[in-house]
Structure formats: C-alpha cells, structure tokens
Amino acid sequence: MKKLFLTLIAIALLISCNQKKVSKKQENTKTEIKTAKATPESKTPEREYKTKTGKSFIISEVKQSASISKITITPKGFTAVNRPLEMEESDLFDYALVADVNKDGFEELYIITRGTGSGSYAQVYGFASNKDKSVTPIYIPKLSDDDFVALFQGYMGHDKFYTEDNKLLRKYPIYNKEDSNNNPTGGDKIIEYELKVGESSWVLNIKK
Numbered sequence: 220m221k222k223l224f225l226t227l228i229a230i231a232l233l234i235s236c237n238q239k240k241v242s243k244k245q246e247n248t249k250t251e252i253k254t255a256k257a258t259p260e261s262k263t264p265e266r267e268y269k270t271k272t273g274k275s276f277i278i279s280e281v282k283q284s285a286s287i288s289k290i291t292i293t294p295k296g297f298t299a300v301n302r303p304l305e306m307e308e309s310d311l312f313d314y315a316l317v318a319d320v321n322k323d324g325f326e327e328l329y330i331i332t333r334g335t336g337s338g339s340y341a342q343v344y345g346f347a348s349n350k351d352k353s354v355t356p357i358y359i360p361k362l363s364d365d366d367f368v369a370l371f372q373g374y375m376g377h378d379k380f381y382t383e384d385n386k387l388l389r390k391y392p393i394y395n396k397e398d399s400n401n402n403p404t405g406g407d408k409i410i411e412y413e414l415k416v417g418e419s420s421w422v423l424n425i426k427k
Contacts, residue, residue, distance in 0.1 A: 260281055260282065260283055261281070261282045262279065262280070262281050262282075263279070263280045263281075263282065263312070265277055265278065265279045266278045266279075266315065267295075268315055268317050268328060269317070270317055270325070270326040270348065270351075271319075271326060272324075272325060272326070272348075272351055273296060274294065274295065274296045274297055274348065274351055275294070275295035275296055276292055276293075276294060276295070276315070276317070276328040276346065276354075277292070277293040277294075277295055278290065278291070278292055278293075278312065278315060278330065279291045279293070280311075280312045282311065283308070285335065286310070286311065286334070286335040287308050287309070287310070287311075288306075288308075288309055288310070288311050288312060288332075289305065289306065289307055289308070289309070290305070290306040290309055290312055290330065290332075291303050291304070291305050291306075292304045292305075292306075292328065292330070292346055292354070294353070294354040296351075297348070297351055297352060297353055297354060298351060298352050299352040299353050300352070300353035300354070301353075302353075304346065304354065304356060306330070306344060309332050309342075309344070310332035310333055310334045310335070310340075310342055311332060311333060311334075311335065312330065312331075312332055313331045313332055313333040313341065314331050315328060315329065315330050315331065316328075316329040316331070316380065316381070316382050316387070317329075318382040318385050318386075318387060319385045320382075320385060320386065320387045320412065320413070320414040320423075321347075321413075321414040321415065321416075321421070322385060323350075325347075325348040325349075325350055325351055326348060327345055327346060327347045327348060327357065327414065327421075328345070328346040328354075329343055329344070329345050329346075329380065329382075329387060330343070330344045330345075330346075331343055331380050332344070334376075336376075337376075337400055338375055338376025338377060338400070339376050339377055340376040340378070341376075341378045341379065341380060341389075343359065343380050343387075343389075343412075343423075344356075344357075344359070345357030345359065345414070345421070345423050347414070347420075347421040355420060355421070356420070357414065357420065357421045357422070357423050358417060358420045358421065358422045358423070359422075359423045360422065360424065362425075366425075370410065370425055370427075371391075371410075372393070372408075373393035373394045373395065373403075373405050373408070374391055374393075374394070374408075375392075375394045375398075375400065375403070376391070377391060377392055377403075378390065378391035379391070386411055386412075387411070387412040387414075387423075388409055388410065388411055388412070389409070389410045389411075389412070390407055390408070390409045390410075391407065391408055391410075392405070392406075392407055393405030393406055393407065393408055410425055410426075411425070411426040412424065412425055412426060413425075413426040
C-alpha cells in the first residue's frame with residue numbers, strides 16, 4: 220500500500236513538471252511573435268516613372284521608422300549601366316517628377332521627400348540620364364546662411380516642387396513675422412532651378 224502511495228505521488232509530480240514546461244514553451248512562443256510584429260520597417264509598393272525616350276526609373280521605399288526611409292532608384296532600359304542607386308536615411312518619399320531641365324533631350328528624375336514635422340519641409344534629389352546610357356546622382360550644393368536669408372525670405376516649409384515647360388520650380392507660402400503656422404499672409408514665392416554641367420557631375424542650382 221505504501222509503495223502504491225509513493226508511486227502515485229511520483230506520477231503527480233512528473234505531470235506537474237511537464238505542464239510547467241509546456242506553459243513556459245507557450246510563453247516563449249508568444250514573446251517571439253510579439254517581437255516579430257514590432258519591427259518598424261515596412262516596404263511600400265514600387266513606383267515606375269517612364270521617360271519620353273522609353274527608359275524607366277523604378278523607385279522602392281523601405282520605411283525604417285515613422286519619419287526615416289531608405290529609397291532605392293533602379294534604372295531600367297539604359298544601354299550601358301542599370302545599377303541601383305540608394306538614398307540612405309532620407310525623409311519619407313512624397314512624389315517624383317520627370318523632366319528635361321537641362322534641355323539635352325534626355326529627361327532626369329527628381330524625387331521629392333517630405334519631413335514629418337509641422338512645417339512639412341520638402342527636399343529635392345536629382346538623378347540625371349547620361350544620354351540614356353547610365354544614370355548618375357545630381358549634385359545639389361548646400362546654401363550658406365546668407366544665401367538662404369536672401370533667397371528664402373519668410374520660408375517656413377509647406378513648399379512644393381513642380382515642373383512647367385521643363386523648368387523645375389519650387390513654390391512656398393511667405394510667412395510674415397506675426398503669422399501662425401497655419402496662416403501665412405505674405406503671398407507665395409516661386410524659385411526656379413537650373414541644371415548645368417559641373418566639374419565631375421551635373422549640378423542643380425537655384426537660378427538667381
């Protein structure tokens with residue numbers, strides 16, 4: 220009788236240990252699933268922009284956070300090189316434009332990104348076609364403080380890039396000193412850009 224009693228206790232302890240192991244395994248499984256779902260990166264659908272000469276720029280975006288993206292530009296149909304070009308840690312993709320700003324017969328790609336702050340500041344990046352053989356990034360010089368003050372008086376974001384007759388234009392509302400963020404009262408200003416050959420690459424400057 221005593222042996223039977225001890226045997227029943229041993230069986231009960233064994234069952235209890237197995238249940239704890241199963242419970243712990245299920246807990247670990249749930250944790251792993253939560254971690255997998257928490258990853259911030261998300262890939263947006265690819266966008267294709269075609270030129271008048273039959274070439275294409277394919278844009279893909281991986282959002283690394285709510286405000287930072289990695290944007291990849293893949294040329295398609297160029298006769299010599301179709302190597303992807305990457306924009307690391309940029310603002311989020313907003314839209315893209317195709318235009319022949321330098322008027323050489325081959326259209327460039329202009330990508331517009333936008334910040335997530337209250338000003339929704341726009342930024343332009345350019346990629347030039349080298350006579351449809353390859354694609355290279357366009358160099359865009361940074362403005363000095365004096366240039367910025369002279370050219371962007373009253374600027375507080377909310378700007379938009381667009382093309383008109385193969386001109387690249389930037390339009391923004393002018394803010395006077397006492398204006399609130401949602402009520403600019405100074406009208407609009409339009410800035411034109413020009414694309415020229417530099418020492419080692421194409422250069423996009425503000426036309427002064």
